[in-house]
Amino acid sequence: MTAGLPEPAGFPDCPVCAYLTTGTARLCSDCAGRTLQPLADPHCPVCSQALAPGRPCGNRLCALPEAERGFSRVDAVAVYSGALRDKIHRLKYDGAHGWAMIFGRLLVGWMESHPDQMRGVDYVVGNPTHTGRQPIQHIEAIMDAAYTEDVARTFPLSPPGAHRLIKQKQTPRSANKDLDDKRAAAAAHAAALTWTADTGDIEGSTILLVDDVFTSGSQLQHVALRLRASGAADVRGLVLARVPWSG
Template sequence: MTAGLPEPAGFPDCPVCAYVLTGTARLCSDCAGRTLQPVVDPHCPVCSQAVAPGGQCGNRLCTLPLQQRGFSRVDAVAVYSGALKDKIHKLKYEGRRGWAMIFGRLLVGWMESHPERMRGVDYVVGNPTHPTRQPIQHIEAIMDAAYTEDVTHVLPLSPPGAHRLVKTTETPRSANKNLDDKRTAAAEHAAALTWTGDTSDIRDATILLVDDVLTSGSQLQHVARRLRASGAADVRGLVLARVPWSG
């Protein structure tokens, strides 16, 4: 990976890595890929959940028509487990900003490594959090870092602070809620979102919606349907981590 230079420390030892400041998105993505739990095959082509050979995905969203599902597919950088789960938690609930930079690199590295998945994408936007979120607006921090780590600026990311999709009203969180309450919270979240640019920009656009974690996909569904109702031709998802289902 780095002939004649120190070896990268490996995820999650990123803070002490020789390349913590100078590493590229591809370097960090390749390095992390050696230790992160990958999304295995076979997996659902819609939500990336692992399935048994010849089996079907148990996610009810994947059986819905596209108009009802909203998103065409969701890809994941890795599975939500081990060190990745821990570091997402460190950023999201403890405000450890250094991990936003690493996660931005992982996302950009994935995008650079999967040009076929990025083909036709007009906008890469984060699934936003409200400005009052504490201890940190983690999605915005990750997206700002991703723009910085895309040094050639070939990806359709927005500059730091210029997020195209924003949340204007705080809504109830869905954590530790039952399924019906989660769906209600997801619908309220989507209703609180605003496209900051000219809404005509959305018309016929392909949007890649980025989030940290995917479990059932209910929130992504509601946000995607909102974007499609505004004229988007296609909404795809990309998450740092896919929560594995048991059973």
């Protein structure tokens, strides 16, 4: 990886790594891949959930026609566990901004190593947080970092601050709620989003919708349906972490 140079520190020791400032998306992605928990094999081609051999995916969304599901597929960098879970939490709830840069690199590294999944994508868009979110708008911070880390401008990311989807009002949170309340919160979240027309025409486009964590997919479903109702032809998902679950 780095012949004749110090070895990367490994995730989650990124803050003390010799390549914290100079590292590339591919270097950091490959390094993190040595310690992050990979997706199970086999896993669902639609939602990336682990599959029991010979059994269909237990996620109810995956059995829906795509027109009702909204998204065509959701890929994940890794499983939501251990250090990755902890560092996402630190960024999201403690405002540890430095992790946004690392996560931006991991996303771009994934994009670089998965050209088939990126083929035909017109826009890479973050699933937005409320503009007044505290301590940090973590998705926006990650997306800004991803643009910076895409030094070759290979992917259709927006420049920092120029986010294509925005959420100007707060909606109910879904954490620790029952399934019906989670679905209601997801619908309210999607209804509060606005596509900023001056950043590109959504009509007929293929959108890669980026988020931090994917569990059941209810919120991503509602956002994808909103985007398709606005004219998008295809919505795909990419998340940092896939929450493992059964049922």
